[in-house]
Amino acid sequence: MNSSNEQLQPHSQPHLSPEIRQFISLNQEIFAELITFIDFAENFTLGLIEVNFPPDIDLLIPALQTNDECQNIQFEILKFPDANLRFLRDELVKQLVNIKKEPEKKLVLVIRGLEKSIGVYGDYPPILQDLNFVRDAYKRTVPHPILFILPDYAITRLAKFAPDFWAWRSGIFRFKTPEITRENAIAQIIKFDKIVDRLEPLEKQEERIDLLHRLLMEYQPTGEQITEVNNRRCSNILHELGLAYISQRKPEEARQYLEKAEKIADSLQDVNLKASILNSFGDCYSEQRKFETAIIYYQKYLSIAQKLKNSSVESCALFNLGTAYLNLRQFSQAKTYYQQCLEIFEKLDDRYSQASTYHQLGILAQELGEYEEARRNYQLALAIKIEFGDRYSQASTYHNLGMLAQDLRKYEEARRNYQLALAICIEFGDRYEQASTYHQLGILAQELGEYEEARRNYQLALAIKIEFGDRYSQAGTYHHLGMVAQKLGEYEEARRNYQLALAIKIEFGDRYSQASTYHQLGMVAQELGEYEEARRNYQLALSTCIELGDRYSQARIYGQLGLLAEAQTDDAEARVNLQKALEIFVEYKDEYRAEITQKALERLPKPASE
Secondary structure, three states, X not given: OOOOHHHHOHHHOOOOOHHHHHHHHHOHHHHHHHHHHHHHOOOXXXXXXXXXXXXXXXXXXXXXXXXXXXXXXXXXXXXXOOOOXXXXXXXXXXXXHHOOOOOOOEEEEEEEOOHHHHOOOOOOOHHHHHHHHOHHHHHHHOOOEEEEEXXXXXXXXXXXXXXXXXXXXXXXXXXXXXXXXXXXXXXHHHOOOOOOOOOOOHHHHHHHHHHHHHHHHHHOOOOOOOOHHHHHHHHHHHHHHHHHHHHOOOHHHHHHHHHHHHHHHHHHOOHHHHXXXXXXXXXXXXXXXXXXXXXXXXXXXXXXXXXXXXXXXXHHHHHHHHHHXXXXXXXXXXXXXXXXXXXXXXXXXXXXXXHHHHHHHHHHHHHOOOHHHHHHHHHHHHHHHHHOOOHHHHHHHHHHHHHHHHHOOOHHHHHHHHHHHHHHHHHOOOHHHHHHHHHHHHHHHHHOOOHHHHXXXXXXXXXXXXXXXXXXXXXXXXXXXXXXXXXOOOHHHHHHHHHHHHHHHHHOOOHHHHHHHHHHHHHHHHHOOOHHHHHHHHHHHHHHHHHOOOHHHHHHHHHHHHHHHHHOOOHHHHHHHHHHHHHHHHHOOXXXXXXXXXXXXXXXXXXXXX
Protein backbone atom coordinates (compact mmCIF):
# COMPACT_ATOMS: atom_id res chain seq x y z
CA MET A 1 0.00 0.00 0.00
CA ASN A 2 1.23 3.48 -0.86
CA SER A 3 0.76 5.50 2.33
CA SER A 4 1.81 8.89 0.96
CA ASN A 5 -0.55 11.72 1.86
CA GLU A 6 -0.58 12.86 -1.75
CA GLN A 7 -2.77 9.89 -2.64
CA LEU A 8 -5.30 11.06 -0.08
CA GLN A 9 -5.65 14.66 -1.23
CA PRO A 10 -9.28 15.35 -2.23
CA HIS A 11 -8.24 16.69 -5.64
CA SER A 12 -6.67 13.32 -6.48
CA GLN A 13 -10.02 11.57 -6.04
CA PRO A 14 -12.36 13.32 -8.51
CA HIS A 15 -14.93 10.50 -8.22
CA LEU A 16 -15.82 11.63 -4.67
CA SER A 17 -18.81 13.89 -4.01
CA PRO A 18 -18.07 17.46 -2.79
CA GLU A 19 -19.38 16.54 0.69
CA ILE A 20 -17.04 13.54 0.99
CA ARG A 21 -14.10 15.56 -0.32
CA GLN A 22 -14.80 18.29 2.27
CA PHE A 23 -15.03 15.72 5.08
CA ILE A 24 -11.74 14.04 4.06
CA SER A 25 -10.02 17.42 3.67
CA LEU A 26 -11.03 18.37 7.22
CA ASN A 27 -9.79 15.00 8.54
CA GLN A 28 -6.89 14.35 6.18
CA GLU A 29 -4.29 13.24 8.75
CA ILE A 30 -6.58 10.98 10.77
CA PHE A 31 -7.99 9.48 7.55
CA ALA A 32 -4.42 8.63 6.45
CA GLU A 33 -3.76 6.97 9.82
CA LEU A 34 -6.95 4.92 9.46
CA ILE A 35 -5.95 3.76 5.97
CA THR A 36 -2.56 2.66 7.31
CA PHE A 37 -4.22 0.83 10.21
CA ILE A 38 -6.52 -1.05 7.82
CA ASP A 39 -3.53 -1.98 5.65
CA PHE A 40 -1.61 -3.60 8.51
CA ALA A 41 -4.57 -5.11 10.41
CA GLU A 42 -4.70 -8.90 10.25
CA ASN A 43 -6.94 -11.52 11.88
CA PHE A 44 -8.89 -10.15 14.86
CA THR A 45 -7.80 -6.52 15.23
CA LEU A 46 -9.90 -3.87 16.95
CA GLY A 47 -10.10 -0.28 15.73
CA LEU A 48 -12.37 2.42 17.16
CA ILE A 49 -13.56 5.28 14.98
CA GLU A 50 -15.14 8.30 16.66
CA VAL A 51 -17.75 10.02 14.50
CA ASN A 52 -20.45 11.92 16.36
CA PHE A 53 -23.13 12.19 13.65
CA PRO A 54 -24.57 9.50 11.33
CA PRO A 55 -24.43 11.76 8.20
CA ASP A 56 -20.66 11.90 8.60
CA ILE A 57 -20.49 8.10 8.83
CA ASP A 58 -22.30 8.08 5.49
CA LEU A 59 -19.42 10.18 4.13
CA LEU A 60 -16.61 8.20 5.73
CA ILE A 61 -17.69 4.74 4.57
CA PRO A 62 -17.79 5.50 0.80
CA ALA A 63 -14.51 7.41 1.20
CA LEU A 64 -12.95 4.18 2.50
CA GLN A 65 -14.65 1.94 -0.04
CA THR A 66 -13.54 4.03 -3.02
CA ASN A 67 -10.07 4.94 -1.81
CA ASP A 68 -7.34 3.87 -4.21
CA GLU A 69 -5.35 2.39 -1.33
CA CYS A 70 -8.22 0.07 -0.34
CA GLN A 71 -8.69 -1.78 -3.61
CA ASN A 72 -7.73 -5.07 -1.94
CA ILE A 73 -10.09 -4.57 1.02
CA GLN A 74 -13.60 -6.02 1.23
CA PHE A 75 -15.55 -3.77 3.62
CA GLU A 76 -18.68 -5.36 5.08
CA ILE A 77 -20.93 -2.77 6.73
CA LEU A 78 -22.92 -4.33 9.58
CA LYS A 79 -25.65 -2.31 11.28
CA PHE A 80 -26.87 -3.06 14.82
CA PRO A 81 -29.53 -0.45 15.70
CA ASP A 82 -31.42 -2.66 18.19
CA ALA A 83 -31.35 -0.94 21.59
CA ASN A 84 -31.91 -4.32 23.27
CA LEU A 85 -28.95 -6.06 21.61
CA ARG A 86 -26.93 -8.03 24.15
CA PHE A 87 -24.85 -10.73 22.46
CA LEU A 88 -22.88 -9.01 19.68
CA ARG A 89 -20.48 -11.87 19.05
CA ASP A 90 -23.35 -14.30 18.44
CA GLU A 91 -24.85 -11.91 15.89
CA LEU A 92 -21.50 -11.45 14.15
CA VAL A 93 -20.99 -15.21 13.88
CA LYS A 94 -24.44 -15.57 12.30
CA GLN A 95 -23.76 -12.81 9.77
CA LEU A 96 -20.28 -14.08 8.87
CA VAL A 97 -21.85 -17.28 7.54
CA ASN A 98 -23.80 -15.24 4.97
CA ILE A 99 -20.92 -13.00 3.85
CA LYS A 100 -19.56 -14.04 0.46
CA LYS A 101 -15.79 -13.65 0.65
CA GLU A 102 -14.22 -11.97 -2.38
CA PRO A 103 -11.08 -13.75 -3.60
CA GLU A 104 -7.72 -12.09 -2.96
CA LYS A 105 -9.27 -9.48 -0.69
CA LYS A 106 -8.97 -8.90 3.05
CA LEU A 107 -12.30 -8.85 4.88
CA VAL A 108 -12.79 -5.89 7.24
CA LEU A 109 -15.98 -5.64 9.31
CA VAL A 110 -17.35 -2.14 9.86
CA ILE A 111 -19.87 -2.01 12.70
CA ARG A 112 -22.21 0.93 13.24
CA GLY A 113 -25.29 1.62 15.39
CA LEU A 114 -24.03 0.04 18.63
CA GLU A 115 -24.52 3.33 20.50
CA LYS A 116 -28.22 2.42 20.73
CA SER A 117 -27.52 -0.62 22.88
CA ILE A 118 -24.58 0.98 24.72
CA GLY A 119 -26.87 3.83 25.83
CA VAL A 120 -25.99 7.14 27.42
CA TYR A 121 -26.73 6.55 31.12
CA GLY A 122 -26.91 3.71 33.62
CA ASP A 123 -24.21 1.31 34.72
CA TYR A 124 -23.00 -1.79 32.90
CA PRO A 125 -25.20 -2.02 29.80
CA PRO A 126 -25.73 -5.70 28.94
CA ILE A 127 -23.94 -5.49 25.58
CA LEU A 128 -20.76 -4.16 27.23
CA GLN A 129 -20.94 -6.75 30.00
CA ASP A 130 -21.06 -9.45 27.35
CA LEU A 131 -18.23 -7.87 25.30
CA ASN A 132 -16.03 -8.00 28.38
CA PHE A 133 -17.07 -11.53 29.33
CA VAL A 134 -16.58 -13.25 25.94
CA ARG A 135 -13.70 -11.18 24.59
CA ASP A 136 -11.36 -14.20 24.30
CA ALA A 137 -13.84 -15.89 21.94
CA TYR A 138 -13.50 -13.11 19.35
CA LYS A 139 -10.02 -14.19 18.26
CA ARG A 140 -11.31 -17.65 17.45
CA THR A 141 -14.81 -16.95 16.09
CA VAL A 142 -14.39 -13.52 14.42
CA PRO A 143 -10.88 -13.72 12.91
CA HIS A 144 -11.09 -10.43 10.98
CA PRO A 145 -10.25 -6.77 11.60
CA ILE A 146 -13.23 -4.92 13.12
CA LEU A 147 -13.88 -1.19 12.98
CA PHE A 148 -16.40 0.09 15.52
CA ILE A 149 -17.85 3.46 14.47
CA LEU A 150 -19.23 5.18 17.57
CA PRO A 151 -19.88 8.66 18.96
CA ASP A 152 -17.67 10.04 21.74
CA TYR A 153 -20.03 9.13 24.61
CA ALA A 154 -20.35 5.51 23.46
CA ILE A 155 -16.56 5.06 23.21
CA THR A 156 -16.20 6.53 26.71
CA ARG A 157 -18.76 4.07 28.08
CA LEU A 158 -17.11 1.16 26.28
CA ALA A 159 -13.78 2.03 27.93
CA LYS A 160 -15.44 2.30 31.35
CA PHE A 161 -17.76 -0.74 31.31
CA ALA A 162 -15.81 -3.18 29.06
CA PRO A 163 -12.22 -2.47 30.14
CA ASP A 164 -10.84 -5.90 29.14
CA PHE A 165 -12.27 -5.65 25.63
CA TRP A 166 -11.13 -2.01 25.45
CA ALA A 167 -7.57 -3.08 26.26
CA TRP A 168 -7.42 -4.96 22.95
CA ARG A 169 -7.85 -1.82 20.84
CA SER A 170 -5.08 -1.25 18.31
CA GLY A 171 -6.13 2.23 17.28
CA ILE A 172 -8.55 5.08 18.01
CA PHE A 173 -9.37 7.47 15.18
CA ARG A 174 -11.23 10.64 16.16
CA PHE A 175 -12.81 12.45 13.21
CA LYS A 176 -13.74 16.14 13.38
CA THR A 177 -17.29 17.18 12.60
CA PRO A 178 -17.77 19.59 9.67
CA GLU A 179 -19.48 22.84 10.63
CA ILE A 180 -22.31 22.12 8.18
CA THR A 181 -23.12 18.89 10.08
CA ARG A 182 -23.36 20.78 13.37
CA GLU A 183 -25.52 23.47 11.79
CA ASN A 184 -27.85 20.84 10.34
CA ALA A 185 -28.14 19.12 13.72
CA ILE A 186 -29.01 22.40 15.47
CA ALA A 187 -31.53 23.27 12.75
CA GLN A 188 -33.12 19.84 13.12
CA ILE A 189 -33.61 20.48 16.84
CA ILE A 190 -34.93 24.01 16.39
CA LYS A 191 -37.57 22.94 13.85
CA PHE A 192 -39.60 21.30 16.59
CA ASP A 193 -42.14 23.69 18.08
CA LYS A 194 -41.35 22.48 21.60
CA ILE A 195 -38.42 20.79 23.30
CA VAL A 196 -39.58 17.21 22.93
CA ASP A 197 -43.33 17.24 23.52
CA ARG A 198 -45.43 14.17 24.27
CA LEU A 199 -47.33 15.09 21.12
CA GLU A 200 -44.33 13.82 19.17
CA PRO A 201 -44.16 10.07 18.44
CA LEU A 202 -41.78 8.22 20.75
CA GLU A 203 -39.32 7.51 17.93
CA LYS A 204 -39.12 11.25 17.19
CA GLN A 205 -38.45 12.00 20.84
CA GLU A 206 -35.67 9.38 20.90
CA GLU A 207 -34.21 10.79 17.69
CA ARG A 208 -34.06 14.26 19.20
CA ILE A 209 -32.51 13.04 22.45
CA ASP A 210 -29.88 11.13 20.48
CA LEU A 211 -29.11 14.28 18.49
CA LEU A 212 -28.73 16.34 21.67
CA HIS A 213 -26.26 13.81 23.09
CA ARG A 214 -24.21 13.93 19.89
CA LEU A 215 -24.20 17.74 19.96
CA LEU A 216 -23.11 17.68 23.60
CA MET A 217 -20.03 15.67 22.60
CA GLU A 218 -19.15 18.37 20.07
CA TYR A 219 -18.95 21.07 22.74
CA GLN A 220 -17.83 18.81 25.61
CA PRO A 221 -15.50 16.20 24.09
CA THR A 222 -14.12 13.64 26.51
CA GLY A 223 -10.88 14.71 28.16
CA GLU A 224 -10.68 18.20 26.62
CA GLN A 225 -10.73 21.62 28.29
CA ILE A 226 -14.02 23.43 27.64
CA THR A 227 -14.03 27.07 26.54
CA GLU A 228 -16.46 29.58 28.05
CA VAL A 229 -18.42 29.78 24.78
CA ASN A 230 -18.72 26.00 24.64
CA ASN A 231 -19.64 25.95 28.34
CA ARG A 232 -22.68 28.10 27.61
CA ARG A 233 -23.68 25.87 24.71
CA CYS A 234 -23.17 22.78 26.87
CA SER A 235 -25.38 24.20 29.59
CA ASN A 236 -28.17 24.88 27.09
CA ILE A 237 -27.90 21.38 25.62
CA LEU A 238 -27.80 19.78 29.08
CA HIS A 239 -30.91 21.75 30.05
CA GLU A 240 -32.71 20.64 26.89
CA LEU A 241 -31.74 17.03 27.62
CA GLY A 242 -33.23 17.43 31.09
CA LEU A 243 -36.48 18.72 29.61
CA ALA A 244 -36.49 15.90 27.07
CA TYR A 245 -36.19 13.23 29.75
CA ILE A 246 -38.90 14.93 31.85
CA SER A 247 -41.27 14.67 28.89
CA GLN A 248 -40.41 10.98 28.64
CA ARG A 249 -41.29 10.55 32.32
CA LYS A 250 -37.68 9.84 33.27
CA PRO A 251 -37.12 12.41 36.05
CA GLU A 252 -34.10 10.65 37.58
CA GLU A 253 -32.24 10.81 34.27
CA ALA A 254 -33.44 14.38 33.73
CA ARG A 255 -31.94 15.51 37.04
CA GLN A 256 -28.50 14.19 36.07
CA TYR A 257 -28.39 16.63 33.16
CA LEU A 258 -30.09 19.50 35.00
CA GLU A 259 -27.51 19.28 37.80
CA LYS A 260 -24.69 19.60 35.27
CA ALA A 261 -26.47 22.46 33.53
CA GLU A 262 -26.99 24.27 36.86
CA LYS A 263 -23.31 23.92 37.77
CA ILE A 264 -22.27 25.57 34.50
CA ALA A 265 -24.93 28.29 34.84
CA ASP A 266 -23.57 29.08 38.31
CA SER A 267 -19.99 29.30 37.01
CA LEU A 268 -21.15 31.66 34.24
CA GLN A 269 -23.31 33.63 36.71
CA ASP A 270 -26.12 33.39 34.16
CA VAL A 271 -29.19 34.25 36.24
CA ASN A 272 -31.72 33.75 33.43
CA LEU A 273 -30.42 30.28 32.61
CA LYS A 274 -30.28 29.45 36.32
CA ALA A 275 -33.95 30.45 36.68
CA SER A 276 -35.03 28.21 33.78
CA ILE A 277 -33.11 25.27 35.24
CA LEU A 278 -34.70 25.78 38.67
CA ASN A 279 -38.12 25.68 37.02
CA SER A 280 -37.19 22.44 35.28
CA PHE A 281 -36.08 20.94 38.61
CA GLY A 282 -39.57 21.78 39.86
CA ASP A 283 -41.06 19.98 36.86
CA CYS A 284 -38.84 16.97 37.63
CA TYR A 285 -40.15 16.64 41.16
CA SER A 286 -43.72 17.30 40.02
CA GLU A 287 -43.34 14.38 37.59
CA GLN A 288 -42.49 12.21 40.60
CA ARG A 289 -45.41 13.72 42.51
CA LYS A 290 -43.00 15.15 45.07
CA PHE A 291 -44.90 18.41 45.06
CA GLU A 292 -43.49 19.84 48.32
CA THR A 293 -39.98 19.63 46.83
CA ALA A 294 -41.20 21.00 43.51
CA ILE A 295 -42.65 24.02 45.33
CA ILE A 296 -39.22 24.82 46.81
CA TYR A 297 -37.76 25.09 43.29
CA TYR A 298 -40.73 26.99 41.89
CA GLN A 299 -40.40 29.50 44.76
CA LYS A 300 -36.71 30.02 43.89
CA TYR A 301 -37.74 30.48 40.25
CA LEU A 302 -40.36 33.03 41.33
CA SER A 303 -37.87 34.90 43.51
CA ILE A 304 -35.44 35.37 40.60
CA ALA A 305 -38.26 36.47 38.28
CA GLN A 306 -39.39 39.10 40.78
CA LYS A 307 -35.84 40.39 41.28
CA LEU A 308 -35.43 40.69 37.51
CA LYS A 309 -38.90 42.25 37.26
CA ASN A 310 -39.68 39.80 34.47
CA SER A 311 -43.49 39.55 34.47
CA SER A 312 -43.61 36.78 31.88
CA VAL A 313 -41.32 34.50 33.91
CA GLU A 314 -43.12 35.48 37.12
CA SER A 315 -46.47 34.39 35.66
CA CYS A 316 -44.98 31.02 34.69
CA ALA A 317 -43.68 30.50 38.24
CA LEU A 318 -47.03 31.47 39.76
CA PHE A 319 -48.87 29.09 37.43
CA ASN A 320 -46.58 26.19 38.34
CA LEU A 321 -46.95 26.94 42.04
CA GLY A 322 -50.73 26.96 41.65
CA THR A 323 -50.65 23.57 39.93
CA ALA A 324 -48.35 22.07 42.58
CA TYR A 325 -50.69 23.22 45.38
CA LEU A 326 -53.69 21.97 43.39
CA ASN A 327 -52.08 18.52 43.22
CA LEU A 328 -51.54 18.70 46.98
CA ARG A 329 -55.25 19.52 47.29
CA GLN A 330 -54.37 22.77 49.06
CA PHE A 331 -57.03 24.62 47.14
CA SER A 332 -56.82 28.01 48.84
CA GLN A 333 -53.11 28.40 48.05
CA ALA A 334 -53.64 27.14 44.50
CA LYS A 335 -56.39 29.69 43.88
CA THR A 336 -54.23 32.53 45.23
CA TYR A 337 -51.40 31.74 42.83
CA TYR A 338 -53.71 31.28 39.84
CA GLN A 339 -55.41 34.62 40.56
CA GLN A 340 -52.01 36.36 40.80
CA CYS A 341 -51.02 34.73 37.52
CA LEU A 342 -54.25 35.92 35.89
CA GLU A 343 -53.67 39.48 37.11
CA ILE A 344 -50.25 39.56 35.39
CA PHE A 345 -51.70 38.26 32.12
CA GLU A 346 -54.42 40.90 32.24
CA LYS A 347 -51.84 43.63 32.96
CA LEU A 348 -49.74 42.40 30.00
CA ASP A 349 -52.89 42.18 27.86
CA ASP A 350 -51.89 38.55 27.20
CA ARG A 351 -55.32 37.15 26.49
CA TYR A 352 -54.07 33.89 25.00
CA SER A 353 -52.16 32.86 28.17
CA GLN A 354 -55.24 33.53 30.30
CA ALA A 355 -56.88 30.42 28.79
CA SER A 356 -54.65 27.93 30.61
CA THR A 357 -55.21 29.71 33.94
CA TYR A 358 -59.00 29.75 33.50
CA HIS A 359 -58.75 26.03 32.67
CA GLN A 360 -56.90 25.33 35.94
CA LEU A 361 -59.34 27.47 37.92
CA GLY A 362 -62.07 25.29 36.39
CA ILE A 363 -60.37 22.15 37.71
CA LEU A 364 -60.02 23.75 41.14
CA ALA A 365 -63.69 24.76 41.30
CA GLN A 366 -64.75 21.28 40.15
CA GLU A 367 -62.68 19.67 42.92
CA LEU A 368 -64.52 21.89 45.41
CA GLY A 369 -67.89 20.88 43.99
CA GLU A 370 -68.49 24.43 42.71
CA TYR A 371 -69.80 23.17 39.39
CA GLU A 372 -71.22 26.39 37.95
CA GLU A 373 -67.99 28.22 38.71
CA ALA A 374 -66.07 25.36 37.09
CA ARG A 375 -68.22 25.54 33.96
CA ARG A 376 -67.78 29.32 33.75
CA ASN A 377 -63.98 29.00 33.88
CA TYR A 378 -63.86 26.16 31.34
CA GLN A 379 -66.06 28.13 28.96
CA LEU A 380 -63.82 31.20 29.30
CA ALA A 381 -60.77 29.04 28.55
CA LEU A 382 -62.48 27.42 25.54
CA ALA A 383 -63.64 30.76 24.11
CA ILE A 384 -60.08 32.12 24.14
CA LYS A 385 -58.66 28.96 22.55
CA ILE A 386 -61.27 29.14 19.78
CA GLU A 387 -60.63 32.87 19.33
CA PHE A 388 -56.91 32.23 18.77
CA GLY A 389 -57.51 29.13 16.62
CA ASP A 390 -55.68 26.87 19.06
CA ARG A 391 -57.54 23.73 18.10
CA TYR A 392 -55.11 21.30 19.73
CA SER A 393 -55.41 22.68 23.27
CA GLN A 394 -59.21 22.85 22.97
CA ALA A 395 -59.14 19.08 23.47
CA SER A 396 -58.15 19.34 27.16
CA THR A 397 -60.98 21.78 27.91
CA TYR A 398 -63.59 19.68 26.08
CA HIS A 399 -62.27 16.75 28.11
CA ASN A 400 -62.77 18.60 31.38
CA LEU A 401 -66.20 19.84 30.35
CA GLY A 402 -66.99 16.16 29.81
CA MET A 403 -65.86 15.34 33.34
CA LEU A 404 -67.95 18.20 34.70
CA ALA A 405 -71.07 17.01 32.86
CA GLN A 406 -70.39 13.49 34.13
CA ASP A 407 -70.20 14.77 37.73
CA LEU A 408 -73.61 16.34 37.15
CA ARG A 409 -74.86 13.03 35.65
CA LYS A 410 -75.49 14.69 32.28
CA TYR A 411 -74.15 11.67 30.48
CA GLU A 412 -74.97 12.54 26.87
CA GLU A 413 -73.35 15.96 27.26
CA ALA A 414 -70.32 14.27 28.81
CA ARG A 415 -70.04 11.79 25.94
CA ARG A 416 -70.34 14.59 23.36
CA ASN A 417 -67.48 16.54 24.97
CA TYR A 418 -65.27 13.47 25.29
CA GLN A 419 -65.81 12.63 21.64
CA LEU A 420 -64.86 16.19 20.64
CA ALA A 421 -61.68 15.90 22.72
CA LEU A 422 -60.84 12.48 21.29
CA ALA A 423 -61.39 13.62 17.70
CA ILE A 424 -58.89 16.47 18.14
CA CYS A 425 -56.28 14.19 19.74
CA ILE A 426 -56.65 11.70 16.88
CA GLU A 427 -56.49 14.53 14.32
CA PHE A 428 -53.17 15.71 15.80
CA GLY A 429 -51.86 12.16 16.27
CA ASP A 430 -51.55 12.66 20.02
CA ARG A 431 -51.82 9.10 21.34
CA TYR A 432 -50.73 10.06 24.84
CA GLU A 433 -53.70 12.39 25.48
CA GLN A 434 -56.10 9.89 23.91
CA ALA A 435 -55.45 7.64 26.91
CA SER A 436 -57.11 9.98 29.44
CA THR A 437 -60.18 10.40 27.21
CA TYR A 438 -60.53 6.65 26.67
CA HIS A 439 -60.26 6.31 30.44
CA GLN A 440 -63.09 8.82 30.98
CA LEU A 441 -65.23 7.15 28.32
CA GLY A 442 -64.66 3.97 30.32
CA ILE A 443 -65.94 5.64 33.49
CA LEU A 444 -68.96 6.97 31.58
CA ALA A 445 -69.84 3.53 30.21
CA GLN A 446 -69.33 2.05 33.68
CA GLU A 447 -71.74 4.53 35.24
CA LEU A 448 -74.31 3.62 32.56
CA GLY A 449 -73.88 -0.08 33.33
CA GLU A 450 -72.17 -0.79 29.98
CA TYR A 451 -69.42 -2.83 31.59
CA GLU A 452 -67.89 -4.53 28.55
CA GLU A 453 -67.70 -1.15 26.76
CA ALA A 454 -66.11 0.30 29.89
CA ARG A 455 -63.53 -2.51 29.99
CA ARG A 456 -62.71 -1.99 26.29
CA ASN A 457 -62.03 1.73 26.83
CA TYR A 458 -59.96 1.09 29.96
CA GLN A 459 -57.84 -1.44 28.10
CA LEU A 460 -57.25 1.07 25.28
CA ALA A 461 -56.21 3.67 27.85
CA LEU A 462 -53.95 1.26 29.73
CA ALA A 463 -52.14 0.11 26.57
CA ILE A 464 -51.24 3.72 25.69
CA LYS A 465 -50.12 4.52 29.24
CA ILE A 466 -47.85 1.47 29.25
CA GLU A 467 -46.54 2.40 25.79
CA PHE A 468 -45.55 5.87 27.06
CA GLY A 469 -44.20 4.59 30.37
CA ASP A 470 -46.75 6.61 32.35
CA ARG A 471 -46.68 4.40 35.41
CA TYR A 472 -48.47 6.76 37.78
CA SER A 473 -51.64 7.16 35.70
CA GLN A 474 -51.78 3.39 35.09
CA ALA A 475 -52.92 3.18 38.71
CA GLY A 476 -56.21 4.94 37.97
CA THR A 477 -56.98 2.62 35.07
CA TYR A 478 -56.13 -0.53 37.06
CA HIS A 479 -58.42 0.81 39.79
CA HIS A 480 -61.33 1.21 37.37
CA LEU A 481 -60.69 -2.17 35.73
CA GLY A 482 -61.07 -3.50 39.28
CA MET A 483 -64.41 -1.74 39.60
CA VAL A 484 -65.67 -3.27 36.33
CA ALA A 485 -64.58 -6.75 37.40
CA GLN A 486 -66.28 -6.17 40.75
CA LYS A 487 -69.54 -5.16 39.07
CA LEU A 488 -69.38 -8.36 36.98
CA GLY A 489 -68.82 -10.48 40.09
CA GLU A 490 -65.21 -11.28 39.14
CA TYR A 491 -63.94 -10.61 42.65
CA GLU A 492 -60.45 -12.13 42.40
CA GLU A 493 -59.83 -10.23 39.15
CA ALA A 494 -61.07 -7.08 40.89
CA ARG A 495 -58.76 -7.63 43.86
CA ARG A 496 -55.79 -8.21 41.52
CA ASN A 497 -56.39 -4.91 39.71
CA TYR A 498 -56.91 -2.98 42.95
CA GLN A 499 -53.65 -4.36 44.34
CA LEU A 500 -51.81 -3.29 41.17
CA ALA A 501 -53.31 0.18 41.52
CA LEU A 502 -52.48 0.39 45.22
CA ALA A 503 -48.86 -0.65 44.70
CA ILE A 504 -48.32 2.19 42.20
CA LYS A 505 -50.06 4.74 44.45
CA ILE A 506 -47.87 3.72 47.39
CA GLU A 507 -44.78 3.88 45.15
CA PHE A 508 -45.62 7.50 44.24
CA GLY A 509 -46.69 8.42 47.78
CA ASP A 510 -50.21 9.38 46.65
CA ARG A 511 -52.04 8.99 49.96
CA TYR A 512 -55.17 10.73 48.75
CA SER A 513 -55.97 8.29 45.97
CA GLN A 514 -54.87 5.29 48.06
CA ALA A 515 -58.01 5.91 50.11
CA SER A 516 -60.33 5.15 47.19
CA THR A 517 -58.52 1.87 46.46
CA TYR A 518 -58.63 0.79 50.12
CA HIS A 519 -62.34 1.63 49.97
CA GLN A 520 -62.85 -0.65 46.95
CA LEU A 521 -60.76 -3.44 48.47
CA GLY A 522 -63.06 -3.19 51.47
CA MET A 523 -66.10 -3.63 49.22
CA VAL A 524 -64.56 -6.71 47.54
CA ALA A 525 -63.80 -8.27 50.93
CA GLN A 526 -67.35 -7.47 52.06
CA GLU A 527 -68.80 -9.14 48.96
CA LEU A 528 -66.72 -12.25 49.75
CA GLY A 529 -67.87 -12.27 53.37
CA GLU A 530 -64.41 -11.34 54.66
CA TYR A 531 -65.84 -8.81 57.10
CA GLU A 532 -62.76 -8.09 59.23
CA GLU A 533 -60.66 -7.55 56.10
CA ALA A 534 -63.39 -5.26 54.80
CA ARG A 535 -63.45 -3.24 58.03
CA ARG A 536 -59.66 -2.92 58.04
CA ASN A 537 -59.65 -1.49 54.50
CA TYR A 538 -62.54 0.89 55.20
CA GLN A 539 -60.79 2.22 58.29
CA LEU A 540 -57.56 2.78 56.32
CA ALA A 541 -59.55 4.72 53.72
CA LEU A 542 -61.48 6.71 56.33
CA SER A 543 -58.43 7.75 58.36
CA THR A 544 -56.77 9.09 55.19
CA CYS A 545 -59.88 11.06 54.17
CA ILE A 546 -60.20 12.56 57.65
CA GLU A 547 -56.49 13.46 57.68
CA LEU A 548 -56.80 15.17 54.28
CA GLY A 549 -60.11 16.85 55.09
CA ASP A 550 -62.07 15.12 52.31
CA ARG A 551 -65.56 15.11 53.86
CA TYR A 552 -67.41 13.96 50.76
CA SER A 553 -65.34 10.77 50.45
CA GLN A 554 -65.81 10.19 54.17
CA ALA A 555 -69.56 10.00 53.52
CA ARG A 556 -69.17 7.13 51.06
CA ILE A 557 -66.97 5.20 53.51
CA TYR A 558 -69.38 5.78 56.40
CA GLY A 559 -72.10 4.45 54.10
CA GLN A 560 -70.14 1.26 53.44
CA LEU A 561 -69.31 0.85 57.12
CA GLY A 562 -73.05 1.14 57.76
CA LEU A 563 -73.83 -1.60 55.23
CA LEU A 564 -71.06 -3.76 56.70
CA ALA A 565 -72.51 -3.39 60.20
CA GLU A 566 -75.96 -4.22 58.79
CA ALA A 567 -74.54 -7.43 57.24
CA GLN A 568 -73.15 -8.32 60.66
CA THR A 569 -76.57 -7.51 62.24
CA ASP A 570 -75.07 -4.70 64.30
CA ASP A 571 -78.00 -2.36 63.73
CA ALA A 572 -76.84 0.31 66.18
CA GLU A 573 -73.46 0.74 64.47
CA ALA A 574 -75.12 0.58 61.07
CA ARG A 575 -77.47 3.41 62.03
CA VAL A 576 -74.65 5.64 63.38
CA ASN A 577 -72.54 5.26 60.23
CA LEU A 578 -75.43 5.66 57.77
CA GLN A 579 -76.58 8.79 59.62
CA LYS A 580 -73.09 10.30 59.35
CA ALA A 581 -73.08 9.51 55.62
CA LEU A 582 -76.54 11.04 55.12
CA GLU A 583 -75.61 14.30 56.85
CA ILE A 584 -72.59 14.81 54.57
CA PHE A 585 -74.51 13.92 51.38
CA VAL A 586 -77.18 16.46 52.33
CA GLU A 587 -74.44 19.03 53.08
CA TYR A 588 -73.01 18.50 49.59
CA LYS A 589 -76.50 18.48 48.01
CA ASP A 590 -75.96 15.00 46.55
CA GLU A 591 -79.63 14.07 46.35
CA TYR A 592 -78.95 10.78 44.56
CA ARG A 593 -76.70 9.29 47.28
CA ALA A 594 -78.71 10.92 50.08
CA GLU A 595 -81.82 9.10 48.84
CA ILE A 596 -80.01 5.74 48.70
CA THR A 597 -78.63 6.24 52.23
CA GLN A 598 -82.05 7.26 53.56
CA LYS A 599 -83.58 4.04 52.18
CA ALA A 600 -80.81 2.01 53.88
CA LEU A 601 -81.62 3.71 57.17
CA GLU A 602 -85.34 2.99 56.78
CA ARG A 603 -84.52 -0.64 56.13
CA LEU A 604 -83.01 -1.03 59.60
CA PRO A 605 -85.24 -2.18 62.50
CA LYS A 606 -86.38 0.72 64.68
CA PRO A 607 -84.50 1.07 68.00
CA ALA A 608 -86.24 -0.59 70.96
CA SER A 609 -86.66 2.81 72.67
CA GLU A 610 -88.99 4.08 69.90
